[in-house]
Amino acid sequence: MSIVHSYSGFSSFTISAFIQRAVQRTDQSVPIISVGAGTAEIERDLPPNVRQRIVLVDPVSEPSSEIPGPVYSTVSNYLKKNGKPESCVLLLIWPSPEDSTYDIEAVEQLDPDDIIVYYENPPGWNSGAAGGRLFHQFLGNPQARGYELLANEWHQYRTERSWGTKYLKLEWLVKTALLDENSRKHYQHGFYGFDNNTEPDCVVM
Numbered sequence: 001m002s003i004v005h006s007y008s009g010f011s012s013f014t015i016s017a018f019i020q021r022a023v024q025r026t027d028q029s030v031p032i033i034s035v036g037a038g039t040a041e042i043e044r045d046l047p048p049n050v051r052q053r054i055v056l057v058d059p060v061s062e063p064s065s066e067i068p069g070p071v072y073s074t075v076s077n078y079l080k081k082n083g084k085p086e087s088c089v090l091l092l093i094w095p096s097p098e099d100s101t102y103d104i105e106a107v108e109q110l111d112p113d114d115i116i117v118y119y120e121n122p123p124g125w126n127s128g129a130a131g132g133r134l135f136h137q138f139l140g141n142p143q144a145r146g147y148e149l150l151a152n153e154w155h156q157y158r159t160e161r162s163w164g165t166k167y168l169k170l171e172w173l174v175k176t177a178l179l180d181e182n183s184r185k186h187y188q189h190g191f192y193g194f195d196n197n198t199e200p201d202c203v204v205m
């Protein structure tokens, strides 16, 4: 039996499943660079074939048995040591909000083919609990920078503890130039869930 913890409304199981579906399209040799990884809870839960491609970037991240490293404090440090990867998948899980800019800067510096992001953007807000303002602008109009939303899942839920209706989003964006009608048909989906409960934990047997 394993316990799947809830992660601000989505379970870590859902996020992990979404990441796995997204990265299966990409070549095994392409690095998955998680910027602002923190303690890398989600990343460490991924299956070994995905985990071995993960590069952690965060001033507080540390190597672990699941993701042995090396770990980079910033994207600039990663680039200094490795040069710019030909292509990469950028993972942004719950990036810092408001005036934080490391999320949009990671897009600019790494020029990823794929971006997988987990964030929050309640309607009417120009910045939510996760994702900097400039990054939210990008996500609101990814076409302007040559990206397309290929798949997404989102939850809307109310809690008595927090500010009413929240919108939690998992999104997978891909460079438009890399997509054809087949991959759009194969991967494109949107899932909308509504949950009245307060941050449920779910148990998988």
Ligand SMILES: C[S@@+](CC[C@H](N)C(=O)[O-])C[C@H]1O[C@@H](n2cnc3c(N)ncnc32)[C@H](O)[C@@H]1O
Residues within 6 Å of the ligand: 035, 036, 037, 038, 039, 040, 057, 058, 059, 060, 073, 074, 075, 093, 094, 095, 096, 102
């Ligand atoms: C809100 S936390 C999210 C951590 C983790 N992804 C999670 O979901 O628990 C934001 C993280 O961004 C990191 N961070 C702040 N500035 C950064 C930068 N310039 N480059 C990379 N990471 C940064 C912080 O150290 C922190 O761990």
